[in-house]
Amino acid sequence: MNPDLRPTPGSIPTSPGVYRFRDEHHRVIYVGKAKNLRARLSSYFQDPAGLHPRTQAMVSAAADVDWTLVGTEVEALQLEYSWIKEYDPRFNVRYRDDKSYPYLAVTLDEEVPRVQVMRGAKRSGTRYFGPYGHAWAIRETVDLLLRVFPVRTCSAGVYRSARSSGRPCLLGYIGKCSAPCVGRIDTSEHRALAEDFCSFMAGDANRFIRRLEKEMREAAQEQDYERAARLRDDIQALRTALEKQAVVLGESTDCDVIALSQDELQAAAQVFYVRGGRIRGQRGWVVDKVEDVDTGQLVERFLAQTYGGGESSDSSRDVPREVLVSDAPSDHGAVAAWLGELRGAAVEVRVPQRGDKKTLMETVHKNAEQTLTRHKTQRAGDLTTRSRALEEIQEALGLDEAPLRIECYDISNLMGEHVVASMVVFEDGLARKSEYRRFNVRGSAGADDTGSMYEVLTRRFSRYLDSAKKAGEAGGAVSTGDGPETVKPSSETGGGTEGAFAYPPNLVVVDGGRPQVQAARRALDELGISDIAVCGLAKRLEEVWLPEEEDPVILPRAGEGLYLLQRVRDEAHRFAVTYHRQKRAKALTGSALDDVPGLGPARRNALLKHFGSVKKLAAASQEEIAQVQGIGPAIAAAIHAKLTGDTEDDSSRSAGKRESENGG
Structure with a gap:
């Protein structure tokens, strides 16, 4: 500093x-x-x-x-x-769109307003609707509405050409443009049409449908059946346009529904725009969390960027009466007051707790999760991005070459019981699941994470040296830590597990800080392996630790290198935890508890979650067992008797007493 x-x-x-x-x-x-x-x-x-x-x-x-x-x-x-x-x-933090969204725009700032598809930053004086997922969705909607609101859609060049020639374009001839270019309608009447178009899109649809229905009935009473038929078709066109927008809430509801999904490095936001109870548009953002912020601060930043007036000078049009969020902003009162000033009326900012709005929020949150997953998948699958990630790791850790093969190890246990470890393999930045391996930590060293890590690394690389020795005897290339050569697969090395351990990694990553890294380095050193780099990734602060350094290496938060290391570490953690849960479930399922009356799988799982192991359950008192949810006094007594052998002891004592009485 x-x-x-x-x-x-x-x-x-x-x-x-x-x-x-x-x-x-x-x-x-x-x-x-x-x-x-x-x-x-x-x-x-x-x-x-x-x-x-x-x-x-x-x-x-x-x-x-x-x-x-x-x-x-x-x-x-x-x-x-x-x-x-x-x-x-x-x-x-700066949110960016996860893609370019098209809007339906009406250029009210022009003398003769135009309806068109627009992307990018919003312009002052233009009314926007959407955003839509696809431009063709806008064109379908506009094509239906032009029957009732024949607003100009042509470009400035086409409009000037039609005005100079005195002949309208094709839409003018077929009745889907009022042709202000040739004077069929004056500019004030055309502007009124454009404003009616905006009113319909803003949610005031029923007014226009009622007006057309009234005109249709009047035309039918006057026996003007051709005009009545045209009005009938116009009404159907408006209703079809409305059907394309899902009804989710009451007709009087105007709100924006905002949900966030995040991990340690990134966040995704998704917004559904609801006007008149219908979803009028949807939009997504993603952000790299380069700033140390919690969820409430992320929401606050998002609201500030979305409604801050950066995209349109007329921000009040974009602020609805109600803003529903998945998490409350950190400074709720100030945010609500600020949005109220922008809108010129009160704005309610809240987290929905029940009903249709909560259900809709759950849908929006699922979309946010999918946006984040899709973004991460695209980022991980890009070859250029993966190459950059490996280069960043090489530079940050001072490696001689990019770590094309990375192995990551994680330890999973519950209070020292059922200690297991996982090994996951990433080659060229992609997971190679066929070479994942699991370990049961069986030595006395497994009492803590460092001892477990030492045991697992020793076993894994002892197998590697055995495979290298066999390959050397068979004429293959051998690596003993003195050079960069690697073992080539052969029939002597065998397939399956033996083959997986035959390949040395360029980099070993352990889930943990300096103690775990030093334990891993010690295991390799004792085996005489010096050409494999070791580092650790501490979950709490995402610090990268090296065995010989007292201070961690801090990789750029938005960098691809840290992102790849995090993916590798999280995959190892997932794989280890999955195996650990399987072992714990098997320990209870196949235990002496199987024949306890009234003790089904759900209650066994509750006991496992509460005590962690059968051993700890056996050491518990009957009263402690009865405190577990779903376990009553009667079942607790049966469990206690079964695990402590009280019933057998009583039976043995009774049998002994009978034998004594009979002179046995």
């Missing part, structure tokens, strides 16, 4: 405000807000070892900090968003 960065004690005010961290080139790298500037800024100037890695990286890059006082928390929120938009700081 720059020693000149910290302001003089007492110089920071305790008022609400917004602060900026700048780097040595005076570029703004982070913007934040605070109810109490002194308390918030002081948190950055503690011992760097106690800071989150993302915060630590930001403070390390900063050379100066300044702040601006504001009157209220709402003003702080407004100024924070304005500065983030102006400076685009690299350590602030």
